[in-house]
Amino acid sequence: MYFVANWKMFGNFKSLNQLDKVMTFAKKFKKNKTKLIYCPPATLINAVSKKLKFTTIDVGAQNCHQGLNYGANTGQINSYMLKDAGAKYIILGHSENRQLGEDNNLINLKIRSSIKSGLKIIFCIGETLSQKRKKNTKKILSKQIIQGLKNVSNKRNIIIAYEPVWAIGSGLIPKETEIFDIVSFIKNKVKGSKVLYGGSVNTNNINLLKKIDNVDGFLIGGASQNSNNFIDIIKKTFI
Ligand code: 13P
Numbered sequence: 001m002y003f004v005a006n007w008k009m010f011g012n013f014k015s016l017n018q019l020d021k022v023m024t025f026a027k028k029f030k031k032n033k034t035k036l037i038y039c040p041p042a043t044l045i046n047a048v049s050k051k052l053k054f055t056t057i058d059v060g061a062q063n064c065h066q067g068l069n070y071g072a073n074t075g076q077i078n079s080y081m082l083k084d085a086g087a088k089y090i091i092l093g094h095s096e097n098r099q100l101g102e103d104n105n106l107i108n109l110k111i112r113s114s115i116k117s118g119l120k121i122i123f124c125i126g127e128t129l130s131q132k133r134k135k136n137t138k139k140i141l142s143k144q145i146i147q148g149l150k151n152v153s154n155k156r157n158i159i160i161a162y163e164p165v166w167a168i169g170s171g172l173i174p175k176e177t178e179i180f181d182i183v184s185f186i187k188n189k190v191k192g193s194k195v196l197y198g199g200s201v202n203t204n205n206i207n208l209l210k211k212i213d214n215v216d217g218f219l220i221g222g223a224s225q226n227s228n229n230f231i232d233i234i235k236k237t238f239i
Contacts, residue, residue, distance in 0.1 A: 002217025005224030049086025060089030066109035079117035104147030129166035167199025
């Protein structure tokens with residue numbers, strides 16, 4: 001099971017203390033059964049990766065520029081630089097970045113350059129509420145997958161995160177049967193891939209979410225910023 005903490009645009013050097021409890025907690029887990037990944041903002045990747053160096057917890061980035069060469073791109077960071085800073089994973093295609101204008105084509109370029117840099121990809125897909133209401137969910141997900149993974153022949157290092165846009169930060173989650181159905185659909189499209197669920201995962205609804213037996217883990221936003229909540233979610237998953 002994967003537990004991925006997406007800190008989004010939250011956190012500063014003081015927040016690194018949040019990792020202490022999780023580091024102690026993680027010692028209890030066998031690495032082959034549970035994978036913990038912290039995705040802090042880019043400013044903290046290097047510090048977090050140093051802090052987690054002798055642990056089984058990995059570090060991920062939250063986005064990158066699509067280019068691989070160094071270049072005159074003010075304010076941008078490429079996947080190679082993130083790898084260099086200590087990231088092993090990268091979240092790409094997050095709906096918060098899609099809403100800022102990233103399309104499937106750009107996300108595809110980012111995925112391909114990140115693979116070249118040696119990062120593992122957490123590729124986010126998901127439908128908006130209006131797409132869901134029009135019963136277009138599978139059509140949208142299909143398009144995101146086909147275009148996002150175009151010319152990606154080796155999908156071994158791609159983990160897909162199904163994050164319905166309307167579930168992110170809203171406290172709402174789909175019905176368990178809906179998640180099961182969508183996750184099966186995704187696994188059918190991308191054979192052999194791990195699929196995570198993300199969107200308002202918290203210490204209460206994890207009791208329902210953990211029962212969905214084709215889900216390989218969770219991508220957690222708000223609840224991951226507090227180590228007690230993050231640990232509680234992991235613990236409850238295995239009870
Ligand atoms: P929340 O858990 O805060 O809803 O965020 C989910 C998310 O976007 C993780 O990538």
